[in-house]
Amino acid sequence: MKRELIFHETYKTRHHAKKSIFDYIVSFYNYKRIHSTNGYLSPMAYEKKYHEHSKTRHAV
Structure with missing residues (x-):
């Protein structure tokens, strides 16, 4: 990103x-x-699945 966007x-x-x-x-x-x-x-579907799994794991 530095070279492609910010540098110049x-x-x-x-x-x-x-x-x-x-x-x-x-x-x-x-x-x-x-x-x-x-x-x-x-990535969005993976994060959604991760957070759903995390909620069910902590709900116990």
Whole structure:
């Protein structure tokens, strides 16, 4: 990210920097793509499954 986004950029305010970085991450990170390390689930589906499992484990 440093080389691709920040290195050649000068931000006027911290807000502009945060917005630019956030936009970059959202566009770069494909949260719908499945990953083999997540049991072939998307990152969002994996997190949902993880949190549901965590709730049932702590409810006992």
